[in-house]
Amino acid sequence: MFRSASFLLTLSLAVCFSATAATKAIKFGKLWDGHRVIANAVVIVDDDKIRSVAANGAIPAGVQTIDLKSFTGIPGMIDMHTHVTYYWSGEPGTSPRRQGPRHVAITVVLSQRNGMKALEAGVTTLRDLNASGGADMDLRDLINMGALVGPRLFVSGAGLHGLPKITDMNEKVAEQIKATKAVIAAGADWVKIFGSTGGFDNVTGDQTVSYEEMKAIVDEAHAEGHKVAIHSYGPAGARDAIRAGCDTLEHATDMDDATIAEMVAKKIWYVPTIDHNQYYVENADDVYKFPAGAKENLNDYIRRNYVTAQKAFKAGARMLVGSDAVYNGFGLNMRELTWFVKMGMTNEQAMQTATVLPAEALGMEKSLGSVAPGYFADIVAVQGDPLSDIQVAIKNVRWVMKGGAVVVDKTSKSGVRPD
Numbered sequence: 543m544f545r546s547a548s549f550l551l552t553l554s555l556a557v558c559f560s561a562t563a564a565t566k567a568i569k570f571g572k573l574w575d576g577h578r579v580i581a582n583a584v585v586i587v588d589d590d591k592i593r594s595v596a597a598n599g600a601i602p603a604g605v606q607t608i609d610l611k612s613f614t615g616i617p618g619m620i621d622m623h624t625h626v627t628y629y630w631s632g633e634p635g636t637s638p639r640r641q642g643p644r645h646v647a648i649t650v651v652l653s654q655r656n657g658m659k660a661l662e663a664g665v666t667t668l669r670d671l672n673a674s675g676g677a678d679m680d681l682r683d684l685i686n687m688g689a690l691v692g693p694r695l696f697v698s699g700a701g702l703h704g705l706p707k708i709t710d711m712n713e714k715v716a717e718q719i720k721a722t723k724a725v726i727a728a729g730a731d732w733v734k735i736f737g738s739t740g741g742f743d744n745v746t747g748d749q750t751v752s753y754e755e756m757k758a759i760v761d762e763a764h765a766e767g768h769k770v771a772i773h774s775y776g777p778a779g780a781r782d783a784i785r786a787g788c789d790t791l792e793h794a795t796d797m798d799d800a801t802i803a804e805m806v807a808k809k810i811w812y813v814p815t816i817d818h819n820q821y822y823v824e825n826a827d828d829v830y831k832f833p834a835g836a837k838e839n840l841n842d843y844i845r846r847n848y849v850t851a852q853k854a855f856k857a858g859a860r861m862l863v864g865s866d867a868v869y870n871g872f873g874l875n876m877r878e879l880t881w882f883v884k885m886g887m888t889n890e891q892a893m894q895t896a897t898v899l900p901a902e903a904l905g906m907e908k909s910l911g912s913v914a915p916g917y918f919a920d921i922v923a924v925q926g927d928p929l930s931d932i933q934v935a936i937k938n939v940r941w942v943m944k945g946g947a948v949v950v951d952k953t954s955k956s957g958v959r960p961d
């Protein structure tokens with residue numbers, strides 16, 4: 543008995559030893575930690591967390607050193623609105639919305655490819671807002687288990703819709719509360735409400751979920767410790783989403799001054815997803831085969847979306863990057879930053895909409911969005927300086943560490959090389 547106990551003790555010490563040994567030192571010529579620039583930064587990583595960050599910091603003897611002195615380090619970026627389970631093979635003769643049905647297990651495996659595209663774009667965290675069959679939760683859990691490589695996921699499961707067949711408001715509200723409880727019980731981190739029409743080439747924004755229903759869903763979710771994202775393409779759904787006290791408002795054109803003022807006063811996050819429709823314009827003919835007139839409608843929507851978002855920004859709204867990435871849009875996740883800079887943000891303000899601010903919106907401000915001691919070692923190396931050229935954060939990602947593991951390495955000719 544004694545012998546086997548001591549054998550077990552030796553074994554557990556061996557496991558501890560190998561965990562302690564996973565210390566890495568990363569050297570950056572320049573590091574933007576989410577708040578400030580540190581020249582000649584040395585980041586020490588223990589397992590999945592950051593131990594220290596210091597200019598010209600000492601490197602402990604014997605640890606693996608990763609030399610990224612010719613790059614700028616930034617925090618792993620966060621995309622607050624994606625659809626990672628929307629996968630398209632790109633095969634000739636198919637289009638994203640004309641694909642055969644898939645078993646959920648196949649969807650999960652294929653979704654990982656979208657997740658890898660996001661990682662290659664420097665995005666180490668996604669908030670994913672609508673998936674069927676629990677594919678988003680499965681992918682999240684498999685990634686967290688280490689069984690698959692991918693970004694950290696905060697997911698909503700299937701979004702909640704309006705209930706046009708029910709006419710009685712009390713009954714509608716009761717059904718929406720039931721649906722909220724069900725999606726949370728199934729494992730959703732966030733609750734998503736489709737508060738209006740609109741999506742793909744459809745840019746209508748007709749409200750589909752009433753204020754009473756939104757309020758009931760928000761109150762139920764908050765009582766259970768979960769947050770709510772409300773999709774509204776148009777102003778009526780947005781006004782009621784803000785009145786109901788959602789946590790993030792998605793898309794939303796043509797908001798009036800009173801709605802914007804209430805959003806600012808309540809500190810509700812605004813995720814305008816402007817670039818998403820630009821992506822649709824670029825892919826309208828060859829990929830999506832949208833009908834005639836679609837591009838004109840999309841361009842008109844983009845213009846209104848931009849004007850509304852700029853008005854909100856000038857009024858003090860807290861804004862976040864959401865790509866609304868679907869299908870071949872993965873990899874373009876950070877293009878929204880171009881719009882944010884165009885509307886008047888400094889490059890640093892724009893970079894914060896993809897790092898420290900979404901971390902706060904997720905309730906993860908003590909562990910994500912910054913390169914700082916105690917935070918997850920989600921770190922990206924870019925070629926150039928995103929504080930002087932925002933395109934650097936969008937197009938020049940060369941190396942990505944997620945939770946202390948190198949998941950993308952394009953610093954040499956080897957291309958992508960997962961750890």
Ligand SMILES: [Zn+2]
Binds near residue numbers: 623624625671866
């Ligand atoms: Zn979306």
